[in-house]
Amino acid sequence: MSTSDQQAARPRLAVPELLIGIGLLACAGAVAWQTLSIPVSPLYSKVGPTVFPYITMVGMTVLSLLLIVAALRGGWQPEEEKETPTDWRAMGIVAVGLVANLVLIQPLGFTAASVIMFVLICHGFGSRHPLRDVLLGLILALAAYFGFARALGVNIGAGFIENQLNTGLDSIIRMLRG
Secondary structure (H helix, E strand, O other): OOHHHHHHHOOOOOHHHHHHHHHHHHHHHHHHHHHHOOOOOOOOOOOOOOHHHHHHHHHHHHHHHHHHHHHHOOOOOOOOOOOOOOOHHHHHHHHHHHHHHHHHHHHHOHHHHHHHHHHHHHHHOOOOOHHHHHHHHHHHHHHHHHHHHHHHOOOOOOOHHHHHHHHHHHHHHHHHHO
16 A cells, blocks of 8 residues: 555544534533532432533543544545535525524514524424424423423413413412412
8 A cells, every 4th residue: 555545544633523522512511610609408318409410421421532542543524525506595594593483572572572583493394284383382381481481480482372371270270279
């Protein structure tokens, strides 16, 4: 085997993947550093407030190391792959969806703004089923809203829809309690 064949067989360093892997490893270090500052009561025997941050940190560390190893081996995309052109129309529709959420969350509330954003982003990704997108967006937005508002007590922007549902739920709860 000649020297030129040996150089051709050696995989090239995938710099973008390496930089992302190093960045993810730095984020894992930041998670570990911040987790160390969480006060832990001696009353916790096994599971305390630091368990999930440490699980997240371990996952981030493993993924970053796998990404770094893949980058050192040359990355994961074949060189023959042709670059696809950017679909600026789709990107524009997705951007409009994100901006619409920012602009509409205050006047309309979380659910309505999220459904509008969801439908626009689905359309930007090529969905041609607006009714399905509205229903799925509504289900996901209501689940997120009630998960935060009812379960965690965090107000993420109640609008007309949320106020009507909260009133209805409160009435049902009062009836059940007698």
